[in-house]
Amino acid sequence: MKKQKSYILIAALIALQLYSLVKINSLQSRIDYTNYTISSVENRLDNQISSIYQNVDEKLEAKASLIHKTSVKVGNLDVGTLTVPITFTIEPKMITETMLVSLDFNGEIVQLEKSGLKYSTTKEFEISDSVFPKIIMQDNGVKSVEEHNGLMVSSIKEQVFPHIFANFSGETSYGSNQYRAKGNLGIDYKPSQENNSFVDIKYVIKVDDKIIKETPVVLEKEGGLGGNFTLDIDDKYSMNDGQILTSNVVAVDSLGFTHEYLVTHFVAGSNMQREPYFDKMNIKAPNGEIVYLFDENNYENTN
Structure with missing residues (x-):
């Protein structure tokens, strides 16, 4: 009789231990899931904060910029000369009758032609070139130099x-x-x-x-x-x-x-x-x- 009670007690203890292990594993899973959720929320908040800072920086740069709008048009490859014409167009925020606008291509200065509110020029480039000119605006002896991502062509090869x-x-x-x-x-x-x-x-x-x-x-x-x-x-x-x-x-x-x-x-x-x-x-x-x-x-x- 005592042996039978001992077996029942041992079985009960084993069952209780198994139940405890199951509960512990369940709690561990919940903790892991909670930690994962917290980490995801933190990452999402970090990304949102970074995005806010980036948007603020972009708006501040746009506000401080002297340029209203820029555009780049890549032409067709000339198979004979193996060059590609690219047209750059710039629209400043303020325009005067005496304003001159140029682009600096690594030391080569090219003056743009004015048409209405826009200034533009077309220049030939080799296939392997990458282009990111500086904008030079000059009026009555005052010169301003600015870079604008809208004029960047990171790889002409991948364009054509x-x-x-x-x-x-x-x-x-x-x-x-x-x-x-x-x-x-x-x-x-x-x-x-x-x-x-x-x-x-x-x-x-x-x-x-x-x-x-x-x-x-x-x-x-x-x-x-x-x-x-x-x-x-x-x-x-x-x-x-x-x-x-x-x-x-x-x-x-x-x-x-x-x-x-x-x-x-x-x-x-x-x-x-x-x-x-x-x-x-x-x-x-x-x-x-x-x-x-x-x-x-x-x-x-x-x-």
């Missing part, structure tokens, strides 16, 4: 050309003079802002700059609008130590320019491998001339 971000995701191996790649190639394709799209895309494998395989990337009808594409990869190549294998996405746009993006760079037998930069690419004109080449040193200096 479509662009691709390509990345291989999977496994690679090398042994017994065999290089193996298995996974998928992800392609994020963005058309240009000037309605220039890719009409042909291929995945190209080279060994020592000699093409050994080409695989077409099928563009859907809406491909000109951009999108994401995936290509399954399951390849094996014979290589000798010291040979260099590269995989590239090669695309031709509607203007006939060829864009080559480096995806993989592998030196057979080497323990020193380095992933290429996402922006490692070049652009060739229809006549074969290289009109844009990614500058690795400049990239490192500016990042």
Whole structure:
């Protein structure tokens, strides 16, 4: 009888302990959820406060600015000269008959022509240029200099050309003079802002700059609008130590320019491998001339 009571007591204690553990876990979950909610609210408040400060700063800058409105219009690429015309238009808040407005392009001063309440000029730029001129306003010997984000063109290349971000995701191996790649190639394709799209895309494998395989990337009808594409990869190549294998996405746009993006760079037998930069690419004109080449040193200096 005593044993039976002991078993009942032990069972009751075990049940009570299990119940306590369940309640503790439940309370811990509630605490974690409460902490998560508090953290989310704090982040949301921080973002709202930052947004308020940013809006106040922008309004103060706009109020202090001498400029009412600016605009930039990027023209069509001249395939012959490989330059792009860009028209800059400025509308000051106050205008006098004697006011002169100019733009400073890194030391090159270009005076704008007045038409009504606006001042404008058109200037030719190279594909690789980025533009952010300073505004110079001069009236009766008084000169004011101001920068305005509305005149910035951060990358002319991306205005006139479509662009691709390509990345291989999977496994690679090398042994017994065999290089193996298995996974998928992800392609994020963005058309240009000037309605220039890719009409042909291929995945190209080279060994020592000699093409050994080409695989077409099928563009859907809406491909000109951009999108994401995936290509399954399951390849094996014979290589000798010291040979260099590269995989590239090669695309031709509607203007006939060829864009080559480096995806993989592998030196057979080497323990020193380095992933290429996402922006490692070049652009060739229809006549074969290289009109844009990614500058690795400049990239490192500016990042």
